Amino acid sequence: MIENIDIARCTGCGIxxxxxxxxxxxxxxxxxTAEVAGLRHIALLPVIRFRxxxxxxxxxxVFCPERIVDVHPSVKNRPRPW
Amino acid sequence: xxxxxxxxxxxxxxxxxxxxxxxxxALSAKRHGTPGTRVTLLDSWMIGRTGxxxxxxxxxxxxxxxxxxxxxxxxxxxxxxxxxxxxxVREALQQSHARLKDFEAIGMTFxxxxxxxxxxxxxxxxxxxxVLYPEGGGLEFCWRLRLALEREGVQxxxxxxxxGLLRGAEGRIAGAVSIHSRTGTFHVVKARATIVCTNAxxxxxxxxxxxxxxxxxxxxxxxxxLRNAEFxxxxxxxxxxxxxxxxxxxxxxxxxxxxxxxxxxxEYEPEWADEADVPRIARAMALEKQKGxxxxxxDMSPIPEDTREYFIHSKVKWMDYFFRKLGAEARTDMFGxxxxxALNQMTKMGIRxxxxxxxxxxxxxxxxxxxxxxxxxxxxFHIGLxxxxxxxAGRSAIEDLDSLxxxxxxxxxxxxxxxxxxxxxxxxxxAESDAILRDLQAVMFAYDVGIxxxxxxxxxxxxxxxxxxxxxxxxxxxxxxxxxxxxxTEAMLLAACFILGASLFRTESRLSHFRDDFPERDEDNWLVxxxxxxxxxxxxxxxxxxxxxxxxxxxxxxxxxxxDQRFAVAGG
Numbered sequence: 071m072i073e074n075i076d077i078a079r080c081t082g083c084g085i086x087x088x089x090x091x092x093x094x095x096x097x098x099x100x101x102x103t104a105e106v107a108g109l110r111h112i113a114l115l116p117v118i119r120f121r122x123x124x125x126x127x128x129x130x131x132v133f134c135p136e137r138i139v140d141v142h143p144s145v146k147n148r149p150r151p152w
Numbered sequence: 153x154x155x156x157x158x159x160x161x162x163x164x165x166x167x168x169x170x171x172x173x174x175x176x177x178a179l180s181a182k183r184h185g186t187p188g189t190r191v192t193l194l195d196s197w198m199i200g201r202t203g204x205x206x207x208x209x210x211x212x213x214x215x216x217x218x219x220x221x222x223x224x225x226x227x228x229x230x231x232x233x234x235x236x237x238x239x240x241v242r243e244a245l246q247q248s249h250a251r252l253k254d255f256e257a258i259g260m261t262f263x264x265x266x267x268x269x270x271x272x273x274x275x276x277x278x279x280x281x282x283v284l285y286p287e288g289g290g291l292e293f294c295w296r297l298r299l300a301l302e303r304e305g306v307q308x309x310x311x312x313x314x315x316g317l318l319r320g321a322e323g324r325i326a327g328a329v330s331i332h333s334r335t336g337t338f339h340v341v342k343a344r345a346t347i348v349c350t351n352a353x354x355x356x357x358x359x360x361x362x363x364x365x366x367x368x369x370x371x372x373x374x375x376x377x378l379r380n381a382e383f384x385x386x387x388x389x390x391x392x393x394x395x396x397x398x399x400x401x402x403x404x405x406x407x408x409x410x411x412x413x414x415x416x417x418x419e420y421e422p423e424w425a426d427e428a429d430v431p432r433i434a435r436a437m438a439l440e441k442q443k444g445x446x447x448x449x450x451d452m453s454p455i456p457e458d459t460r461e462y463f464i465h466s467k468v469k470w471m472d473y474f475f476r477k478l479g480a481e482a483r484t485d486m487f488g489x490x491x492x493x494a495l496n497q498m499t500k501m502g503i504r505x506x507x508x509x510x511x512x513x514x515x516x517x518x519x520x521x522x523x524x525x526x527x528x529x530x531x532x533f534h535i536g537l538x539x540x541x542x543x544x545a546g547r548s549a550i551e552d553l554d555s556l557x558x559x560x561x562x563x564x565x566x567x568x569x570x571x572x573x574x575x576x577x578x579x580x581x582x583a584e585s586d587a588i589l590r591d592l593q594a595v596m597f598a599y600d601v602g603i604x605x606x607x608x609x610x611x612x613x614x615x616x617x618x619x620x621x622x623x624x625x626x627x628x629x630x631x632x633x634x635x636x637x638x639x640x641t642e643a644m645l646l647a648a649c650f651i652l653g654a655s656l657f658r659t660e661s662r663l664s665h666f667r668d669d670f671p672e673r674d675e676d677n678w679l680v681x682x683x684x685x686x687x688x689x690x691x692x693x694x695x696x697x698x699x700x701x702x703x704x705x706x707x708x709x710x711x712x713x714x715x716d717q718r719f720a721v722a723g724g
Contacts, residue, residue, distance in 0.1 A: 088310075091202035093333060093633050120633055122586075127207055128470040143393070143477045149357050149593040150391060151493050151602060152441050 071124045075116050076138035082114050086130035086139055092123045095130060156567050158338030163192040163307065165549045166327055166343035168314050168367055170195035171205040172538035173520020173545070174349030175297040176251070180546025181347075182304050189550065192341060193301060194309035196333050196636070200298030201291070204351055204363045204521075205535065209468045210290040211283040213275065213536035214248040221245045223280045226703045228526070228533065231277050231429060233663045234679050234698055234705030235380065235527035239507035242702060244525075244540020251539050252284065258300040261287045275532045276399045277429025283532030289468035312339055313636050314367060315573040317346065317374040317516070319565065324515035325374060326559030329569045336577065336632040338570050342561055345549035347509075349520040349542065352385075353647040354498040355593050363498070366643040368522050371503045372650075372691075376511040378684045379524035379696075381501040381647070381654035382665045386434035386603055388450065389495030392485050393478065397463050398450065399531050402426045405454035408433065408492070410445035429530055431664035434494035438603040438666075447491040460487060496602050499651055500527050500664070504683050504696075509545035515556055519545035524681070528663050577635055581628035585638040588620050588627070592641070595620070596648055605655050606668040614652045621645045650691060654682045657693040679705055 072094060075086065087095045096119040104111035124141070131139040165181040167174045170193055178193040185191065193199060200206065215221050224245055229236045252262070262284045263271040272282035286293050301308060312330040318340070320326035327343035350367025372378050388398060388408070398406075407415050407426045420436035421428040428436075437448055455463070464482045466472040475482045502524030509517045519542040521529070526537060596602055601613045624645055629635035660674035661667050679698050684691040698705075 088198050089201040091197045091206075093197075093636070096334075123633075123637075126474070128473040129201060132469050132473060133201075141473075141477070143474050145391070145393065149355070149495075149590075149597045151438075151495065151597045151599040152446065 071126055071142055071144060072118055072121060072130060073140045073142045075118065075140075077115055079136055079138045080115055081136060083135060084114065084116070085133050085135065086116050089129040089133050091127060091129065092120070092125050094118060094120045094124045156570055158340060158570065160340045160342065161192065161309075162190075162342045163327075164190040164344050164553055165192070165546070166341050166346045167191065167193045167349060167546075168328060168347065169203070169349035169351065169520060169522065170199040170294070170298075171203045171349060171351060171520050172210075172293070172535050173522065173542040174347070175205075175294065175301070176539050176542025177347045177349055177519045177546040177549070178301055178306050179254075179297065179304070180543040181549050182301070182306050182546075184547045184550040185553075189553070190307065192307040192309060192343070194312040194314070194330065194341065196311065196313040198310050199308050200295045203294070205538070206290045206294040207468075207470060208290040208535065209285060209466070210293040210535055211275070211285045211532040212248070212539060213245070213281045213530075213532045214252050214284045215245045216249055216270065219282070220280055222703070224278075227278050227280055228530075229703055229705060231530060232526050232528045233673065234700070235383070235663060235681065236698075237507050237525045238700060238702040240509075240525045240541060240544065241537065243507065243544060244537050247540060247543060248536060251543065255286070255293075255296070258296050260293065260296050263287065273400070274403075275530050276402070276427055277424065277432075277530055281530070281532070285467070287467070291469060313639070314350070314370065315639060316569040317370050318342070318559070318561070318569070319374060320515065320559040321562060322514070322557055324556055324559065325513055326515065326561065329566065329573060331573050331632070331635070333636050334632060336574065336635065338573060340561070340566055342559060344556065344559060345515055345517065345552050347517040347519055347545045347549055348503060348522050349518070349545075350522050352498050352501055352521045353644060355496070355596055355644050356589060357496055357498075357593065357597065364640040364643065365498070365522065366640055368501060368503055369643040369646050371511065371513075371516060371518065371522075372684070372686065374516065375513045375686065376516060376518075377504040378501050378650060379504040379681050380527045381499065381650040381684060382658045382682055383500035383527040384602065384651070384664050385430065385497045385500060385529065386494050386664055387430040387497050388433055388437065388492045389497075390485075390490050390492050392490055393474070393482065395486065397466070401450070401452055401455065401463060404456075404459060406450055406452040407454070408437070409449050409451045410440050411447050412445060414445075415451075416440055416445070429528065431528060434603055434664065435666050437492070437494040438599045441493070441599055442604060448493065449489050450492050452487050455487070494599065494603055496597050499647060500524070501647060501650060504681070507544070508548045509541055510548055510552070515552065515559070517545045517549055574635075576628045576638055577632070578628035579630055581630045583630055583634040583637075584627055585624070585629075585634065585641040588624055589641050589644065592617065592620055592644060592648060596651070604666055604668055607656060610652050610656045614649070617645060617648045617652065650684050653691060654684060654693055658682050675705070
């Protein structure tokens with residue numbers, strides 16, 4: 071299950087959102103420190119919106135060019151027949 | 153009409169779902185079509201990066217020149233206990249080498265032996281068939297195909313979740329309607345031929361829990377018959393980690409043992425023991441559970457130390473990450489004592505078609521595992537058949553373009569489908585479909601319902617599913633994310649009715665369908681497909697004899713796997 075995205079190092083490329091097969095990560099506008107005083111800088115940054123639906127496929131981590139996504143290998147909520 | 157707000161796309165061939173079947177159907181349609189033929193491929197998520205094929209290792213059965221295609225066909229038919237479309241399987245095998253060359257031409261590479269010949273491995277439960285494995289597994293396979301489709305001018309639409317099929321005025325299918333799986337924007341895709349490739353339905357159980365296979369149910373709603381609902385793909389699994397290398401592990405000496413330390417497979421499968429294919433292993437595991445011999449384990453201790461490393465790495469990138477991040481724990485879990493059970497990964501219910509992949513409804517075709525070509529898919533035959541039937545479906549769709557009247561859109565129908573797609577959206581609602589899904593899983597995965605079946609237990613399960621369906625009707629979705637999940641869960645509930653109904657109907661035991669109350673295989677009465685056809689509001693189950701034009705259906709071959717051929721290589 072996805073644990074964390076190191077937002078401080080994120081470039082906002084959106085690949086983690088694009089490759090997620092479970093709609094867990096959403097790119098959403100967020101205020102960041104502007105380079106020029108007086109301007110409001112709004113960046114699109116990833117938010118772990120539906121963590122509970124992560125299927126632990128590692129795609130976000132595998133394809134992140136900055137290597138800042140961390141998925142834990144625990145597999146949760148796996149149905150059992152007995 | 154004022155409420156209608158959406159996007160209209162027009163195409164010639166619409167392919168729904170971008171696994172191996174859909175990717176190949178789109179490629180085939182583009183290549184078989186005259187220049188300028190419009191082909192559109194859409195998927196709920198990102199084409200080339202998501203779906204069952206993308207997360208698989210993409211092993212595929214390929215018959216190289218000189219291979220015994222008739223022999224491979226015979227063993228696949230036998231391995232399906234006869235429930236196979238022989239003509240379609242033969243075509244998939246016959247064209248597999250040409251597809252391999254297509255794949256290489258778009259940049260895929262396949263493992264090779266030192267002398268440059270293809271490295272091939274046998275697959276569980278089959279003797280003659282050999283699988284090839286592409287470098288980079290399913291992710292590379294799907295991505296290469298995505299890039300090729302882009303180059304060849306196929307329109308790719310990511311993130312469209314199909315909610316209905318359009319019925320044209322002449323009883324034909326005229327495309328599909330969908331919602332954007334992030335924004336909810338309504339889309340109409342008008343098409344002259346529509347190929348459903350949305351996999352078989354699952355209950356979010358297997359290692360790829362994003363696949364849900366809703367297209368088959370939409371096809372049923374549009375008038376197609378569904379087939380093979382009583383069969384399922386049940387495989388050994390563990391609650392702790394994903395392990396897709398069981399086939400190879402068993403070839404290296406691993407075997408299943410019960411809680412008493414007894415290797416039990418030979419008792420149930422005298423000829424194949426642990427090398428039996430997965431439905432038979434699952435049945436044996438369930439029978440051991442029934443006897444009280446659980447927990448069950450896959451004993452990997454016979455695997456030599458120097459080859460163990462192989463199993464905690466994978467050529468499939470995401471799986472390799474998984475093991476790497478587990479670290480030392482992976483080694484302990486895999487080679488220590490981790491309980492295994494028989495896990496229902498997906499159903500085998502697909503759309504009834506002929507060997508040309510055309511459904512009963514004009515303009516509607518099926519490919520991939522949404523097409524009911526076989527009731528049992530071996531490692532490597534999942535993808536192998538999907539590659540084959542995808543190619544066939546694309547070709548048939550092109551043939552249909554000139555013979556079917558052009559579709560016309562019906563504004564009233566579109567408005568109805570629009571309302572149906574978006575009606576459950578209610579920002580004040582709570583997201584509750586997961587709770588129903590968990591209850592549904594508990595009903596359908598119980599080993600004495602999903603694996604070892606009995607008339608009374610199936611009836612009880614059906615009543616429980618009806619209660620869940622009633623609960624479902626009251627639900628709404630607060631956002632698009634939940635709207636998609638809710639519609640998927642609705643489809644699963646409907647699929648559960650088909651599965652239980654077909655399981656009650658088939659009063660014998662065959663393949664993955666084991667009836668405690670009808671334990672014998674009955675060749676005289678049940679060498680048939682069980683087809684669910686629409687009869688008012690409820691499905692009616694009917695028998696369709698399985699034609700055997702190429703080989704008679706025999707009891708399973710008793711010849712053991714030839715050990716000396718396990719790692720054979722062949723030229724090509």
